[in-house]
Amino acid sequence: MPSEQHATKYALPEGLPAPQATRDGLDKEFWEAARRHQLVVQRCNECATFQFGPEWICHHCRSSNVGWERVSGRGRVYSWERVWHPVHPALRDACPYMVVLVELPDAGNVRMVGNLIGDAREELTIGTTVEVVFEDHEQGFTLVQWKRA
Ligand SMILES: [Zn+2]
DSSP: OHHHHHHSSSSSOTTSOOOOOOTTSTTHHHHHHHHTTOEEEEEETTTOOEESSOOSSOTTTOOSOEEEEEEOSEEEEEEEEEEOSOSSGGGTTTOSEEEEEEEEGGGTTEEEEEEEOSOTTSOOOTTOEEEEEEEEOTTSOEEEEEEEO
């Protein structure tokens, strides 16, 4: 029931595995920025191409001089799914919930996967404008999620 879902302080129930930053540090800046409530995307310092997820080299010019840039946190729904079947025991009573693939127009249209906060039964259209939501967890990480703008 949706009311149970809203009883928790997080968008989805507690008990899910915590996300792990990669040991090699490749996505360190993304997680640290999220902790500061900033959304960042990789950008090549040579050719200015955006890319996400993080990679050691630029996909466009193959330079290893790749940095990070803060973006607006506004995007549009490129694709979505309404999840009815729990993929983890902690989600048994949380379905349905919405997973969105968000395209970022101010970052070369790179795409990020996340949860759409709000009523999961509400109609959703491709192209709907969304904005980033930062959900702080007590274990010391922040999730990047989305809400309708
Ligand atoms: Zn490049």
